Amino acid sequence: xxxxxxxxxxxxxxxxxxxxxxxxxxxxxxxxxxxxxxxxxxxxxxxxxxxxxxxxxxxxxxxxxxxxxxxxxxxxxxxxxxxxxxxxxxxxxxxxxxxxxxxxxxxxxxxxxxxxxxxxxxxxxxxxxxxxxxxxxxxxxxxxxxxxxxxxxxxxxxxxxxxxxxxxxxxxxxxxxxxxxxxxxxxxxxxxxxxxxxxxxxxxxxxxxxxxxxxxxxxxxxxxxxxxxxxxxxxxxxxxxxxxxxxxxxxxxxxxxxxxxxxxxxxxxxxxxxxxxxxxxxxxxxxxxxxxxxxxxxxxxxxxxxxxxxxxxxxxxxxxxxxxxxxxxxxxxxxxxxxxxxxxxxxxxxxxxxxxxxxxxxxxxxxxxxxxxxxxxxxxxxxxxxxxxxxxxxxxxxxxxxxxxxxxxxxxxxxxxxxxxxxxxxxxxxxxxxxxxxxxxxxxxxxxxxxxxxxxxxxxxxxxxxxxxxxxxxxxxxxxxxxxxxxxxxxxxxx
RNA sequence: GGCGGCAUAGCCAAGUGGUUAAGGCGGAGGUCUGCAAAACCUCUAUCCCCAGUUCGAAUCUGGGUGCCGCCUCCA
Numbered sequence: 001x002x003x004x005x006x007x008x009x010x011x012x013x014x015x016x017x018x019x020x021x022x023x024x025x026x027x028x029x030x031x032x033x034x035x036x037x038x039x040x041x042x043x044x045x046x047x048x049x050x051x052x053x054x055x056x057x058x059x060x061x062x063x064x065x066x067x068x069x070x071x072x073x074x075x076x077x078x079x080x081x082x083x084x085x086x087x088x089x090x091x092x093x094x095x096x097x098x099x100x101x102x103x104x105x106x107x108x109x110x111x112x113x114x115x116x117x118x119x120x121x122x123x124x125x126x127x128x129x130x131x132x133x134x135x136x137x138x139x140x141x142x143x144x145x146x147x148x149x150x151x152x153x154x155x156x157x158x159x160x161x162x163x164x165x166x167x168x169x170x171x172x173x174x175x176x177x178x179x180x181x182x183x184x185x186x187x188x189x190x191x192x193x194x195x196x197x198x199x200x201x202x203x204x205x206x207x208x209x210x211x212x213x214x215x216x217x218x219x220x221x222x223x224x225x226x227x228x229x230x231x232x233x234x235x236x237x238x239x240x241x242x243x244x245x246x247x248x249x250x251x252x253x254x255x256x257x258x259x260x261x262x263x264x265x266x267x268x269x270x271x272x273x274x275x276x277x278x279x280x281x282x283x284x285x286x287x288x289x290x291x292x293x294x295x296x297x298x299x300x301x302x303x304x305x306x307x308x309x310x311x312x313x314x315x316x317x318x319x320x321x322x323x324x325x326x327x328x329x330x331x332x333x334x335x336x337x338x339x340x341x342x343x344x345x346x347x348x349x350x351x352x353x354x355x356x357x358x359x360x361x362x363x364x365x366x367x368x369x370x371x372x373x374x375x376x377x378x379x380x381x382x383x384x385x386x387x388x389x390x391x392x393x394x395x396x397x398x399x400x401x402x403x404x405x406x407x408x409x410x411x412x413x414x415x416x417x418x419x420x421x422x423x424x425x426x427x428x429x430x431x432x433x434x435x436x437x438x439x440x441x442x443x444x445x446x447x448x449x450x451x452x453x454x455x456x457x458x459x460x461x462x463x464x465x466x467x468x469x470x471x472x473x474x475x476x477x478x479x480x481x482x483x484x485x486x487x488x489x490x491x492x493x494x495x
Numbered sequence: 496g497g498c499g500g501c502a503u504a505g506c507c508a509a510g511u512g513g514u515u516a517a518g519g520c521g522g523a524g525g526u527c528u529g530c531a532a533a534a535c536c537u538c539u540a541u542c543c544c545c546a547g548u549u550c551g552a553a554u555c556u557g558g559g560u561g562c563c564g565c566c567u568c569c570a
Contacts, residue, residue: 011499029570037570044570074568156565162497163566205568227570228500234569257570258500264562268569295519296508301501301563308507311520318519321533360517364509372509376518383535390527390534457529464531475533482533 003058005223006299006368008231008254009155013368018222019252023061026052026223027213027251029230030112032069033093034078037100038274039289039304040227040260040267046290047257047298047369048225049106049419054365057417065216066109067209068094070116071202076191086192100277103286105419111216115208119194122203122211125245126183126196134244138174140186140199146179149240155254156232163232181237183207206237214242214250224251228258228299229266258301267304275304285487287420288313294371294418313487315379319415322382323422324484325389326408329396334405344399350388351403354410357381361414371418378414381407393479424485441472445481448474 004013018024028048031037037045045066052062070090079086102108115122126142129135134148146152146160153159164178182204187193193200213221219242226235235254242250260267267274280289292312296302327335342348357377364373385407392400415422448463464474471486 031570041570047570157498158566159497225570229565229569231499232565233567259564259570261563266564266569270569299500300508303507305506308520311507314521315519318533325534370509372519373517376509379518386534387536452529455529461530468532473532476528476531477533478527484533 003055003366004368005253005255008256009251011157014253016253018060019220022059023063024052024055024223025063025217025221026065026225027209027217027221028064028066028109028224029209029226029234030066030068031093031097032072032074033090033097034072034074035093035269036096036276036278038267038269038276039280039293040274042100042104042277042289043257043260043293043298043302044225044227045101045106046104046293046419048223048255050294050298050371050417051223051225051255051369052107053417053419054369057413062110063217064107064109065111065113065213067212068097068112068114069205069208070094070114071192071208072115072205096278103281104277105286105290105421107419113212113216115203115212118208118211118215119196119203121215122207123184123196125207125211125241128245129183129241132244134241135183136176137184137198140184140196140201141174141182142184142198143175143180144183144237144241144244145176146181146240147177149244151243152179152240153236155236155239158232179233181206181233183241206234207241209234210238210242210245210250213238214246219246220249220252222251223253223255225255225257228256231256255298257298261301261303262305264303266301284309284313285316288316290419291316294420295375297368297370297372299368316420319378319382319411319420320422320424321484322386322389323408323411324424326385326404326411328482329389329392330401330405330408334402336405336409338402338406342399342403344397344403346388347397347399347403350384350400350407353381353384354403354407357410357414361417365417374414374418378411381411381414385411393477441467441483445474445483449481452476 003016005016006013026048028045030045031041048064048066052064055062075086075089079089082089126135129144130137130142133145135142135144137143153163156163160177160179184196184198184201184207185204186199186201191202193202213224224235224238231254239250262273262275265271265273277286277289284292288309292304292309293302295312338351342351357380360377360380361374364370364377367373385404388400388407389404392404396404412422444463444467448460451457451459451463467474467483468486473484473486475482475484
């Protein structure tokens with residue numbers, strides 16, 4: 001069985017085959033840089049990142065383009081509101097966005113083009129559309145004529161008549177058809193503008209994605225992703241423009257992710273019920289946020305609330321704890337793919353468990369990137385690893401250590417495909433401080449161990465309690481006392 | 496009005512014709528421990544309602560009920 005992907009265009013899961021064997025080309029609608037990204041935006045970036053990582057893991061080369069919209073009405077509005085130059089807004093939020101997706105564990109896309117860098121290509125495409133009779137200029141505005149494209153409405157499953165009957169399309173005397181949309185907008189005084197055959201202005205929203213995607217990926221390309229709210233009109237319009245301009249199919253698989261809900265309602269800027277990811281990072285580590293996002297199938301809505309976030313954090317800690325235990329236990333040279341089979345019966349059971357986890361993980365991911373199933377496979381293996389590791393703490397055969405090393409490798413590989421990293425790490429800025437913390441904690445732990453040996457349990461417990469208040473958890477094992485930070489990579493801990 | 500989605504345990508969430516209905520969080524009991532913590536073990540649902548199809552349905556069909564989304568900027 002191979003990867004099945006749900007295609008919004010057909011409304012069905014379809015077997016995935018790239019246009020060019022072995023090489024997947026995908027495009028993701030990136031942010032408009034006028035504000036910090038919120039959790040809903042984050043999902044639209046994490047979902048394609050998971051798809052990309054899975055494809056890579058399955059051996060495909062992936063070229064991934066994710067644009068940055070740096071020309072847009074909302075940016076102009078924000079600049080006016082703050083009374084600062086347009087570019088200040090663009091730079092500030094571009095930088096913040098790059099930082100946010102990196103912390104979320106997203107690989108840097110192969111190319112991150114900006115609309116402002118593709119004006120000539122945009123003008124070319126508009127000219128071609130006018131030549132082919134798909135667009136018309138009215139003064140310095142240019143519109144796409146939706147009636148000229150027979151397939152208009154195919155992606156959203158709506159006929160042109162039905163779309164107009166919805167009657168929320170803005171009335172505009174200039175347009176030949178109410179659903180016609182702007183390819184080029186005339187600049188008003190003071191607005192950022194680029195020269196064009198129709199006068200100074202800026203591109204409409206949809207045209208940049210058509211131009212940039214096909215510029216880097218050709219036409220057709222394989223996968224186009226975005227939030228479900230982009231199906232109409234954004235993606236519908238992208239298709240119309242691109243196919244009208246070239247006569248070729250635009251995109252082979254349309255992938256749309258579901259929303260994040262708050263109190264049952266879609267999280268959105270306009271609704272005001274959103275959480276920026278940087279706010280969330282103060283309370284939860286970026287890894288926990290990412291785990292939360294992949295805990296449900298990408299097309300379903302996810303309800304956001306504190307209770308679920310906390311449950312997610314506990315689950316994440318369990319995964320990390322298991323990995324850390326293995327790292328303590330297994331000599332480094334045993335971590336990795338198993339080179340020779342193990343003879344020991346218990347060890348071979350664990351090897352089998354690792355294989356089962358991989359099989360189940362693949363089964364889930366192949367079924368339209370079912371990350372919930374994939375995660376269940378990871379948790380299953382974690383449980384078995386813990387059981388074996390705790391027994392191994394009291395002494396283990398070489399075979400067992402090799403099997404544990406293999407299991408650790410497996411856990412890291414599978415969580416890695418989801419973009420998760422099983423490690424507690426303090427933010428880089430805190431690294432020097434961590435050295436000091438390690439020393440001080442060890443000092444306290446040593447003093448407490450001495451107290452325990454002398455059966456002065458009041459003192460021992462007091463030390464443990466005080467450390468707990470500081471966010472340091474002690475665990476006594478037969479081999480001595482281990483310690484860990486309770487919430488290691490939250491942005492700031494003020495508890 | 497048009498189009499689409501969802502309803503599974505206290506919470507989150509898989510499962511789309513036949514299995515003991517995955518997994519996580521929480522809860523109860525147990526093992527281990529000076530006590531804890533962690534970990535492991537056991538237990539913790541008959542699938543919104545009704546009517547059909549079928550030898551057999553959470554899974555298919557029809558009808559309800561409830562919730563959500565798109566049709567306007569939106570990830």
